[in-house]
Every structure is written in C-alpha cells, then in structure tokens.
Amino acid sequence: MSTSTYNPCLLVTDAxxxxxxxxLDVQLEFNGCTLTMADKATVNLTQKGQGGKIKLVDIRASDxxxxxxxxxxxxAYIASTCQLxxxxxxxxxxxxxxxxxDDIRALNKCLKWQMESLNRGLRYIPVDLINAKLMVFVxxxxxxxxxxxxxxxxxxxxxxxxxxxxSTFTIRGNVIHYSSTKCKRVTRSVLASEIYGMVNGFDIxxxxxxxxxxxxxxxxxxAVPLVICTDLYSxxxxxxxxxxxxxxxxxxxxxxxxxxxxxxKITEICWINGNDNPADAFTKASPNRAxxxxxDSNELTVRIEGxxxxxxxxxx
Numbered sequence: 001m002s003t004s005t006y007n008p009c010l011l012v013t014d015a016x017x018x019x020x021x022x023x024l025d026v027q028l029e030f031n032g033c034t035l036t037m038a039d040k041a042t043v044n045l046t047q048k049g050q051g052g053k054i055k056l057v058d059i060r061a062s063d064x065x066x067x068x069x070x071x072x073x074x075x076a077y078i079a080s081t082c083q084l085x086x087x088x089x090x091x092x093x094x095x096x097x098x099x100x101x102d103d104i105r106a107l108n109k110c111l112k113w114q115m116e117s118l119n120r121g122l123r124y125i126p127v128d129l130i131n132a133k134l135m136v137f138v139x140x141x142x143x144x145x146x147x148x149x150x151x152x153x154x155x156x157x158x159x160x161x162x163x164x165x166x167s168t169f170t171i172r173g174n175v176i177h178y179s180s181t182k183c184k185r186v187t188r189s190v191l192a193s194e195i196y197g198m199v200n201g202f203d204i205x206x207x208x209x210x211x212x213x214x215x216x217x218x219x220x221x222x223a224v225p226l227v228i229c230t231d232l233y234s235x236x237x238x239x240x241x242x243x244x245x246x247x248x249x250x251x252x253x254x255x256x257x258x259x260x261x262x263x264x265k266i267t268e269i270c271w272i273n274g275n276d277n278p279a280d281a282f283t284k285a286s287p288n289r290a291x292x293x294x295x296d297s298n299e300l301t302v303r304i305e306g307x308x309x310x311x312x313x314x315x316x
Contacts, residue, residue: 002014010211011028029048030045031081032048032050032077032081033046033048033082033121034047034048038123041125041126042123043123043124044121044122044123044124045082045122045123045124046082046120046121047078047081047082047083047118047121050077051114051117054071054074054075054078054111054114054115055071056108056111057104057107057108057111059104059108064099065098068096068103068104071107071111072090072093072094072107075107075110075111075114076093078114079114083114084122084155084291084295085113085120085281085295086113087153087179087180087281087282088151088153088281088282088283088284088285088287089106089107089109089285090107090110091151091181092145092146092151092285093106093107095145095146095147095182096146122174122175123295123298125172125174125298127158127160128160129216129221129224130221130222131160131161132158132159132160132224133158133159133160133161133171133225133226133227133267134156134157134158134205134209134224134226134227135156135157135158135161135171135227135228135229136154136155136156136201136202136204136205136226136227136228136229137155137157137230137272137277137278137279138153138154138194138198138200138230138279139152139153139194139197139230139231139277139279139280139282139283140153140183140187140190140193140194140195140196140197140232140283141193141283141284142187142190142192142193143187143193144283144284145182149182150187150193150196151181151183151193151282151283151284152179152181152183152193152196152200152282152283153178153179153180153197153280153281153283154179154197154198154200154282155175155177155178155278155279155282155291156175156177156201156208157171157173157174157175157176157294158174158212159174160172164301167304168301168302168303168304170300170302171294171300171302172298172299173298175294175295176208177204177208178282179200179201179282180282180283181200183196188247190232190234191232191234191235191250192249194230194232194234194235195235195254195257197283198228198230199253199256201228201279202266206226206265209224226266227266227267227269228266228269229271229272229277229302230269230272231271231273231274231277231305233271233305233306236269236270236306238254238258239254239257239258240261240269268307268308269307269308270304270307271304271305272302272304272305273302273303273304274288275288275303276290276300276302276303278290278291278294278300279291
C-alpha cells in the first residue's frame with residue numbers, strides 16, 4: 001500500500017499488489033500504530049510498542065521533572081494516535097511547567113491506565129459512503145484550567161445516521177480526528193469557549209470534508225454532509241436563530257460560522273443533550289460516558305434538543 005498524495009494518513013492499495021496485502025494474519029504499521037483485522041470487515045488500530053515503555057514518575061526522585069516530561073510526551077503520543085480517552089489528562093499535564101506533587105500524582109494515574117490498557121485502541125467498521133455524514137461534536141469548558149484558561153475539545157466521526165421516533169438519532173461509524181487543547185485566547189464566558197472550540201472543529205472538518213469530496217467524486221457519489229453538534233443552547237441560537245453577543249471579539253467568529261451555515265459548508269447544526277456529547281471527554285476530568293460507549297461499540301445514541309429542518313437543495 002502507498003501513501004495518498006492528498007493526505008499522508010490515507011493508504012491506497014497499489015494496482016499490482018497481491019490480494020492478501022492486508023488480511024486476518026497480516027499486521028500493518030500505519031501512522032505509528034499497528035493495524036490488525038479482527039474479521040473480514042473490522043480493523044483494529046492499537047499502539048505499536050510505546051505503551052510498553054511507559055513508567056510511573058518517581059515522586060521522590062531528584063530528576064522527577066525530567067521523568068515527568070519524558071513520560072508525559074510518550075503517553076501523549078499514544079493518546080494522539082489511538083487512546084483518545086487520555087487526551088484531556090495529558091493536555092492538562094502539559095500545562096505544568098514546574099510539576100508539583102499533585103501534578104505528578106495526576107499524571108501517574110493517567111499513565112497507570114495506559115499501562116493497563118495496552119490493547120485499548122480504536123476499531124474501524126465499514127461505512128456506507130452513499131449515506132455517510134461527517135459529524136463534528138464540539139465542547140468547551142470555561143476557565144477550568146489551573147491558570148483559569150478554558151479547555152477546548154472536539155471529535156470528528158464519519159458515520160451512518162438513523163433517526164429514531166423518540167427525538168434521538170443513532171450514529172454508527174468511526175473516529176476520524178479529535179483534539180483537546182488549552183484555549184490560547186482569553187475567554188470571558190462559556191459562550192466564548194464553546195465558539196472557539198467550534199471554530200477549531202469546523203476548520204479541521206472542512207479540511208477532512210475536502211479530502212472526502214475528492215474520494216466521493218472519483219466514485220461518482222455526492223459530497224458527504226458536514227454536521228456540527230453542540231450542547232450549548234446559546235451557541236446554537238447564535239448560529240441558527242440569529243442570536244447575538246455583546247463580546248465584539250466573538251462577533252467575527254459567529255458571523256463566519258453563520259455564513260458557512262448559510263452557504264451550506266455546514267449542512268446542519270444540532271443542539272444535543274450534554275450527557276450524550278462525546279467531546280465532553282476532551283474538556284473535563286470527570287466527563288460523561290458517551291465517548292467510552294462509542295469507542296466500545298462504534299455506536300452512540302444522541303438525544304436531540306433542537307435542530308432546523310432545511311431544504312435538501314441549496315439556494316443560490
């Protein structure tokens with residue numbers, strides 16, 4: 001298999017490759033991880049070997065700060081590739097310039113989980129591209145870091161969606177990208193942190209949607225819709241009900257997102273129940289279990305609080 005010219009994280013089977021280039025008895029190294037097939041339709045992505053090198057930081061050692069940096073970096077590398085549940089804890093750990101004993105204990109707790117979860121990773125299942133959606137779940141926690149900065153998080157999934165009769169929808173698919181980062185801007189409200197989180201998720205979503213469009217065009221399929229989900233009503237209201245804010249710095253971001261929604265770069269914006277938002281795990285130390293449920297089963301049921309029914313054809 002060779003690397004795609006459009007995206008270095010896409011592998012394409014060579015035209016003259018053997019049919020068994022990747023099968024049940026074959027392992028493939030990919031993006032610093034190991035790919036294995038659980039069955040003919042399911043692929044597992046796990047860490048390649050870095051997990052076996054993780055060690056707990058000795059809180060009494062004279063070089064504990066150096067140990068802290070080394071082990072956090074190794075753990076963060078694994079989290080960035082396949083163990084996304086550890087992303088928030090490791091992002092918070094990276095913010096400690098001079099780690100205290102409490103910082104080391106918090107990091108060791110995360111390291112211990114990774115040491116005990118060497119086979120924990122992501123599972124990829126087939127997705128019907130004809131009916132697929134690229135869904136972006138976003139979240140932001142206002143001033144929850146030690147320096148009172150906000151934590152931003154989002155996760156992108158390529159899924160097939162089914163709407164249920166009880167105001168819920170069920171998605172089944174795969175994790176494409178995710179992020180948990182400290183907000184670089186000063187935030188003065190919950191709305192501000194959520195907007196910055198949505199902007200980050202939207203930017204990555206557009207980039208991935210462009211790559212997907214190249215694939216679907218070659219297959220003669222329609223473009224994959226981009227759907228953004230938030231659990232904050234005030235943000236939802238700003239984008240679909242022409243709500244506003246008094247914070248001038250946020251107006252530009254709101255107008256840019258609203259324009260993308262009007263021009264259908266964003267196909268749909270949903271207001272969802274906060275307990276069903278998988279991005280919650282990227283912004284809080286004690287999150288809901290939505291992300292865990294999706295990783296375990298590649299499926300998640302989400303309660304809808306509000307959405308806008310729009311015509312299927314875009315207006316000029």
